[in-house]
Each structure stands twice: as structure tokens, then as C-alpha cells.
Amino acid sequence: MAPDSRFLLVTQNPDVRADVTGALRTRSRQIVDVRDGDHLSALLDRGAQLVLVDLRLPERTISDLAQTLALKREIPIIVLADDDASAWDKASRGSPLERVLVGPFDAQRLSQVADDLVDRSRFLHERLVGQSEAIQQLREQILLVAPTPVTVLITGESGSGKDVVAQALHHYSDRAEGRFKAINCAAIPENLLENELFGHERGAFTDARSQFRGIFEQADGGTVFLDEIGEMALSAQVRLLRVLEERKVTRVGGDTAIPVDVRVLAASNRNLLEAVSAGEFRRDLYYRLKVVELHLSPLRERRDDIPLLLEHYVQQMMTANASAQFSGLSKAGLNLLHEYDWPGNVRELRNLVERLVFLGPKGQVEPEDLVPHLEGAPSTVRHLPVVTSKTPDQSERELIYFALLDLKREVADLRRVVEEGQADSTDPSMTPRPVFHVDTPADVGEARAIDAEGVYAGDAAIVDDAVPSLKQMEREAIEKALSQVGQNRRKAAQLLGIGVRTLYRKLDEYGLK
DSSP: OOOSEEEEEEOSOHHHHHHHHHHHOOTTEEEEEEOSSTTHHHHHHTOOSEEEEETTSOHHHHHHHHHHHHTOTTSOEEEEESSOOHHHHHHOOOOTTEEEEESSOOHHHHHHHHHHHHHHHHHHHHHSOOOSHHHHHHHHHHHHHTTSOOOEEEEOOTTSOHHHHHHHHHHTSTTTTSOEEEEETTTSOHHHHHHHHHOBOTTSSTTOOSOBOOHHHHTTTSEEEEETGGGSOHHHHHHHHHHHHHSEEEOBTOOOEEEOOOEEEEEESSOHHHHHHTTSSOHHHHHHHTTEEEEOOOGGGOGGGHHHHHHHHHHHHHHHOTTOOOOOBOHHHHHHHHHSOOTTHHHHHHHHHHHHHHHSOSSOBOHHHHHHHHTTSOOSSOOSOOOOSOOHHHHHHHHHHHHHHHHHHHHHHHHHHHHHSSOOTTOGGGOOOOOSOOOOOSOTTSOOOBOTTSOBSSOHHHHHHHSOOHHHHHHHHHHHHHHHTTTOHHHHHHHHTSOHHHHHHHHHHHTOO
């Protein structure tokens, strides 16, 4: 069985190499011997679950190793020291996935620490899945910020995973053993939010028969996560600012300031600066929350992560449910999901996977199995099918209407060429181009009336021969749209103003597939 884990051991000491290899090597682990730091970066890029560093290396080598590993914070590190780790303390910037073992150490202790660090690292990779530059940078930022006490503002679109980032910040902080209390400020009525956050004294209001400790008191020694903080009422914002500055809370109906030791994380899918300008969010609170800002990129900006996310959620659901089944996505189905804009982000993708795993087809999932479930997704831009109030007949009539408008403009351009002898060179849109073939009349010298719409007033028979049928114009419009967007059917449907399913039906009808 091929090993599925790679541990990198940086040492020049044969005794250390023998001890570490004997303690950690298993059938599922490969111990890679690294003599110095020159090739460590390349080996890290190839993948590693753990790095072990022998502090008996030269001090300059230790410094270089620390700089290299500082750029890979998501990889756990074990530092092996004889009796003093000061050389590493000076060089390293620290990481929650880092442990220093001062000798003498035994094999069991080393194996236990290695297992613990790999498990802690797995927490991050299983919740922030992906290999895009944006997601790797976010994981490194989390590991850099998590051990600090600073307040963090997490921004990103709805469904992008802001709650996951908050949980990771708590997990990798010194408060990991404390409580993590989350509250959605948009889900609680304004008159109840302050009560949930700060608690109340007995008799503070009707039905307040007993004292209640709010979220801040409940999370003392831990972390408070305020989701959708942009929806918090201004009165609650004033009290929250006081808590952040004084580290004390006063219950509703009380006058005693109660000290609390909490770290505050906040999240919003709104642009809080715009909310500040609109007078809906306090400027002083905004800057107090934004000591550090972590931004989650929308899924459409990291499309390379889509296959990894699909695989992750499929495996997760099939492992947890014996009744789940999934035969995979066809290439066309995967391409469709890759091009989709995912307005609901990772949450929408997970919901789609859950639907396919339990209610999907028995065979491979094709585009026609996906399109009905993507149509209902809200989007401010029309890309893949969206729900509209138009019937198929209305959409087809619109297609014909726009084709006729194009034809009208082109005939008007042709008339201008005939009358003026040349097109307006200052307007590139007026450059004449052939639309269809028109037989030359026998008597070219005969004057012909042209009406205001650019259509010949006389000789109806010739006009009938010149104008193609509606189906021909529809076909030409579809071919033209496909050509302009490089045969991308989603974009062609958007350009034509019709749904993707209508376009697929027209392609079948005209034999354009």
C-alpha cells in the first residue's frame, strides 16, 4: 500500500534520523530525509503533512528554515531541541501548528505530538477546502491571526463560509478550550438583541422573573462571534462599543459593570463603510471591529476549487449516510458547474450536492439534471438560467423581435450607402456588411421608393424574395450569437435574452448541435 502521508525530516544527525524514523514511520507514512533547507521549499510544494526540524543544524540554516516555513503556516512543525530552543524562538514567528520538544524525548511522546498536530491541521483543510491562491492565503492568515487577541472583521458574500473562518480562528487560538458563542444579529428582533448579548436583571421588564446572563458572560474566557453585524440596531452598537473598549458588560435593567474576558469576531456581507456613510453603522465601532479584516472570495472567483469542493461534500455525505449514492458528474455537467456563477457560494454548492446524492439520477449527472436546480438561484446578473415570468412563447417572440430590429438597422445602413455613396467613416457601427443575397433587378435604372423604415415601398414580390423567413432569421441570430461568444451556450443565451433550455430546444430544432 502506497503511503498517504509525507513527513519531512530536516537533520544532519544520523542518530536523530534513526530515532524519528523508528518512532513515526508506518505503512501509511513516508519519512523524507532533508539534509538542509535548500530544497525544503520545493518539497513543501509537492505536499507534506508534517515537518520536523533538528535544532542542531547551523544557526544560519535554522533562520532560513524558519523563513521558508513562515510562508507555509498550514503545515505542522515539530522542533527537536536538546535543551534550549532559543535559536528557534528568535527565528520563528510562531504558529498554532508548531510544537517544540526539548529532549530527551521518547518515541511515544513524539508520535503523540505528531498525531495531534496533523489532526489540528486537518480541521482547517476539511473546513476551508481548496487549492486556489485565495483559499491558501486565507488559511495562512487564519493561522497568523488566530493566536493573537485582536478583534477580527470577516467579510464576504452570503454563503461564502464566514462562520467557518470564525470557528477556525477560535480553534487555533489560546481560547480553544473556552466556549464559542455565535449569534446572528439579523435573525433576532431589535428589542431582544440587547437582551441576548448583554443579559438582563430580574424585573428589568415584564416576564423577567429571573436573572439572565448574556452571550458575553456565557463566553467568558472564550470567543463571541457576531454574524451579520451590519444589521445591528444603533442602540445595541453603542453598548457593544463600550464592551469592546472597557471589557465590561452591564445587563439590561442593571447598573453593575461586569468584567468579561472574551475575544470578539464579527462578520458582515454588507459593505460596512457604505453603511457608515448612510448613517446605519457607527464609524467608531467599524474601526474598533476592523483591527484585522479577513475577506472570503466568492466561489466564482476561485472556480478551480469547485471540483475539490464537490469531491469533499460527496465523500462527506456518502460516509455519513448509507443510503446515499452518486455515480459522478459527466464532463459536460462539470463544465456547466464550472461556468455557473454560484450566487449562493459554497452553501449553494453543498445543497446541490446533497440533493444529487439523495435524489439525483442513478447514472452520471448530466447538464439537464443540473439546470432545474440552478435556475432558482438569485443572481443580479443573468448567466445560467434564472427564473423569469416569461413563457417560452414570449421569449421566442423577443428573439424574433430583436432579430428584426437588427435587420432594420442593417437595411437602413444599406440605404445610406446607396444614397450617400459611402458609410460614415467616423462611426464603425455604420460599416456595411452583407446580410443576405438580393437578386439585381432587370432594370437597375428604375427609381424605387424607400420608406422611412428602410424598406422598398414598391415591388412586393422582390421584397418577399429578399427577406428570409422568421425561422431563417432565428437560426441566423443563434448562429451569430454562438459565433460571437466562442460557442459558449450559456453566454449565447444571455446575449439573445432567452433561457438556456429554450436555446437547447432551438439548437435541436435547427440541427445546430
